Amino acid sequence: MDTLFQQILCQHLHDDVQQLALQRNRYPQLSDADFRFLLQQIDGWQRTKSKLPTLSQIPNWQYPVRLSCEQCSSEATAKYKALLISQLPINTFADLTGGYGIDTLYISEHIPTVHYVERNNELCAIAQHNFALQHPHIQVHNTTAESFLDSAFSSAAETTLIYMDPARRSSSGSKVFRLEDCEPNIVELLPTLRLKSRYQCFKLSPMIDITAASQVLGTGWDIHIIAVQNEVKEVLFINGKGNMRAVNLVANRCERLDFTPELEKVAICTYAQGICNYLYEPNAAIIKSGAFKLVANKYQIQKLDINTHLYTSDKIISDFPGRIWQVIAPDIKDAKALHQHMASITPNKSPKYSVLTRNYPLTPEQLRKKLKLQDGDDFYLIGARLKNQPIRIIGKRVK
Secondary structure (H helix, E strand, C coil): CCHHHHHHHHHCCCCCHHHHHCCHHHCCCCCHHHHHHHHHHHHHHHHHCCCCCCHHHCCCCCCCCHHHHHHCCCHHHHHHHHHHHHCCCCCEEEECCCCCCHHHHHHCCCCCEEEEECCCHHHHHHHHHHHHHHCCCEEEECCCHHHHHHHCCCCCHHHEEEEECCECECCCCCECCCHHHCECCHHHHHHHHHHHCCEEEEEECCCCCHHHHHHHHCCCEEEEEEEECCEEEEEEEEECCCCEEEEEEECCEEEEEEECHHHHHHCCCCECCCCCCEEEEECHHHHHHCCHHHHHHHHCCEEEECCEEEEEECCCCCCCCEEEEEEEECCCCCHHHHHHHHHHHCCCCCCEEEEEECCCCCCHHHHHHHHCCEECCCEEEEEEEECCEEEEEEEEECC
């Protein structure tokens, strides 16, 4: 964009977009199309500056419409996928559902030949602009995945990876979760993808039923469940040997658990007879993966109940991949007992509590009301089941 546009953009980068939209008459030097694009750039920067911190600092970087900004990969997950794919013996990469192009951009740092395929004209134009700023070797194709496949990779299958992130909305705009309902339909395209490439990689919804997806796609996939700051963001299927990896990207570290579903099936864990000094909850990626017995075995901790995915131990396991609480009170019977117990610990103040429930008959809101607790984060009140009986635990967060 021209210098005037950039000056106006920089002046209003932190402004309220809705308020700025009402001030169209202040900028007669901008066309209506340019003014709409100005609002789109401000909104896009504000929405993605935390999600894409490096890209948000690049001068003249462009942002697509709101939905594309919301649906794009974060910098953290894109870098994880780029490192994963860089370990494969490939020299050609094709993203058939390019979108905003964040995954393509980061993966292109490791692959010499890169194709970005996107049917939306505006997204293609923005991607072309942004790629020229960072990685001009990326080839942009404004077409559908199916059309691109018709003429692509006739003789380069052994060194090619095809990547797809199918849209999870129907033609009416409602969310869909089955692979067969996504667009493009990767189940229908899978035979063609295998003819055209040695490797395939699919980014799927964090809500996907992994068992159902595995049944539809068949065997021969490694599954990566990727969480950021303890929130599952995506599930990745890539050619492999049937391994699973639960990854939680937290600040400058990566919590990781590798296993196979078969090992989880045959694993035996110890169930707690009481609450010990410390209480643990696995991160969201491990919870999604279903490795409930293996995590108990690996860290030598006791599970509270078959369907209660909390664990306990006498000594702290500081490298446990998830949240850790020091137990203040192992079993609170009622509100009176709770307040009496806490009065001896915090005699000069009325403590506040975060409340969570796991396999417990009440919701956190119902439990808070029942025990008359103030909202806050001084302590945690955790409702769970131990030996199939409801239990209430007070803990102090240590990790």
